Amino acid sequence: MKISARNTIPGTITAIAKGPSTATVKIDVGNGLTVTSTITADAAADLGLKEGDTVTAIIKASDVLIGK
Template identity: 65%
Template structure:
């Protein structure tokens, strides 16, 4: 499958926190950096995600905001 997102980072699922509709998936991308994604519980189930899985974080955003 081809994907238009150019920002692709490999990592390992460190934790999954279920929610009523959306859950959070924490992915360790190395160097002590954790990326957190909020995805539907249905997507977590469809992808059969579990802690320790090797995954790819895909980042496609029209806006990236930084505040200070």
């Protein structure tokens, strides 16, 4: 699969919280860091995601916001 996004981070799924319409997926990307993604429940099912899976977090954003 080719994609246009250049920000890709490999990791391992550590937790999946499934709701009626969305799933929150936590990915351990190393060095004590976790990336959390909220995707549709259908997408999670189609991908067959489960804890322990090796996946890639693909980040495509035009803005990065910082708050304090």
